[in-house]
Amino acid sequence: MTLLQHSPSKRAKKPTTRLSPLILGTPALVVQHTPCTLDLSILPPELACRLFHTMLHESRDWQRNKWWLFDRVVESPHRTSFYTRRSSNQAEDENMQQAAQYWYNGRRTEPPAAFLPAMEEACMHIERVVNREMRKRKRFPLEWGGEPGTQEETGSGEKILWRANVAAANCYEGAKESVGFHSDQLTYLGPYATIASLSLGTSRTFRLREVVPTDERETRSARTYDIPLPHNSLIIMHASTQETFKHSVPPQSVIDLFHPPFPPPPDLSAPDEREQRSTASPSNCRINMTFRFYRPDFRAQTTPRCNCGAPCILRPDMKNRYREPSQTSGHGEGSNHVTLDQGTGHTLRKNMVDKYWWTCYAGAQNDGKGCGFWKVMDVVAEGRGPFVGSVPRSSS
Ligand SMILES: O=C(O)CCC(=O)C(=O)O
Ligand SMILES: [Fe+2]
Numbered sequence: 001m002t003l004l005q006h007s008p009s010k011r012a013k014k015p016t017t018r019l020s021p022l023i024l025g026t027p028a029l030v031v032q033h034t035p036c037t038l039d040l041s042i043l044p045p046e047l048a049c050r051l052f053h054t055m056l057h058e059s060r061d062w063q064r065n066k067w068w069l070f071d072r073v074v075e076s077p078h079r080t081s082f083y084t085r086r087s088s089n090q091a092e093d094e095n096m097q098q099a100a101q102y103w104y105n106g107r108r109t110e111p112p113a114a115f116l117p118a119m120e121e122a123c124m125h126i127e128r129v130v131n132r133e134m135r136k137r138k139r140f141p142l143e144w145g146g147e148p149g150t151q152e153e154t155g156s157g158e159k160i161l162w163r164a165n166v167a168a169a170n171c172y173e174g175a176k177e178s179v180g181f182h183s184d185q186l187t188y189l190g191p192y193a194t195i196a197s198l199s200l201g202t203s204r205t206f207r208l209r210e211v212v213p214t215d216e217r218e219t220r221s222a223r224t225y226d227i228p229l230p231h232n233s234l235i236i237m238h239a240s241t242q243e244t245f246k247h248s249v250p251p252q253s254v255i256d257l258f259h260p261p262f263p264p265p266p267d268l269s270a271p272d273e274r275e276q277r278s279t280a281s282p283s284n285c286r287i288n289m290t291f292r293f294y295r296p297d298f299r300a301q302t303t304p305r306c307n308c309g310a311p312c313i314l315r316p317d318m319k320n321r322y323r324e325p326s327q328t329s330g331h332g333e334g335s336n337h338v339t340l341d342q343g344t345g346h347t348l349r350k351n352m353v354d355k356y357w358w359t360c361y362a363g364a365q366n367d368g369k370g371c372g373f374w375k376v377m378d379v380v381a382e383g384r385g386p387f388v389g390s391v392p393r394s395s396s
Contacts, residue, residue, distance in 0.1 A: 141389025164291035192239035306360035306373035
């Protein structure tokens with residue numbers, strides 16, 4: 001396997017044209033420009049408001065994530081928490097708890113909280129929409145090809161493609177709280193993950209920026225897309241979003257206060273407020289919940305360990321820097337060819353990502369000192385799957 005490097009002189013030839021950001025204000029524009037879909041009214045209004053009040057109440061206990069970046073500790077500019085959906089399978093629950101700790105950048109934490117009743121209710125709506133959207137889309141070879149539904153769940157005859165078994169929750173208070181550009185770690189999600197992101201409360205902008213592969217850097221620039229996410233909207237980051245885009249919630253100069261259309265449920269109001277329950281105070285908070293499917297073939301026990309003895313994290317080769325010697329131009333058949341998603345009309349990049357690596361992440365909690373371990377993921381040798389398509393063994 002070779003690493004595509006550009007010579008310093010070539011690197012200077014990066015296109016100078018800076019593309020101006022595009023605002024994607026409608027679901028149709030989101031589908032046209034990104035591998036995401038947007039639903040502007042996902043939950044029944046009463047449920048959306050009850051979930052907002054519930055999570056806002058919960059968020060008083062959420063924490064800012066802290067981790068080492070090089071030689072200093074950084075702190076997330078918003079508060080976060082992690083929930084797992086309890087199942088009837090105890091081994092599965094233990095696996096989820098182990099995996100959940102790595103939401104906190106490798107920091108050991110208390111076992112995560114279970115989905116609350118309002119989250120379970122919301123999840124039924126979200127799973128239905130995610131499965132419906134996934135059935136319309138081109139599937140990628142490395143997506144999960146198993147059937148996570150139970151006999152009971154699949155009784156309708158339709159295969160369940162995705163289930164939410166964990167949810168990460170974020171609270172952004174005021175206009176300045178934010179999250180920087182990143183792509184979500186795939187350690188437990190596996191390649192070509194689908195993530196459903198629910199917004200409640202104050203509307204904020206969700207920003208997406210494409211990562212241009214190394215061999216296309218001289219011919220085109222990345223575009224930034226801004227998507228306003230109002231209360232009760234769902235953006236689904238479909239398969240390939242984590243491989244080809246980074247996302248963020250940038251700080252804003254101003255925000256609109258959110259006026260909850262329903263009062264908080266009685267169990268959340270202080271006794272002296274219960275008489276005045278016909279109104280709810282305006283809020284400057286946005287609650288975000290990303291519902292995720294932790295794949296059975298990426299369970300915590302199968303995560304490779306680095307030389308520090310800590311679980312690695314899984315990252316995609318977003319820039320297509322690694323190529324097999326035979327993949328010089330990358331135009332061959334297989335997983336690397338030009339494609340148009342027939343279901344959505346969205347053009348997929350010329351060479352889709354098909355390399356991932358496991359890397360040491362111990363440094364995030366260990367004074368920034370990791371062991372530098374990395375290895376290419378070999379799904380066949382690691383016994384992962386089943387996948388949607390056939391997958392070649394990695395030659396590395
Ligand atoms: O708040 C959002 O919309 C994004 C949150 C996010 O990127 C994450 O939790 O990974
Ligand atoms: Fe994210």
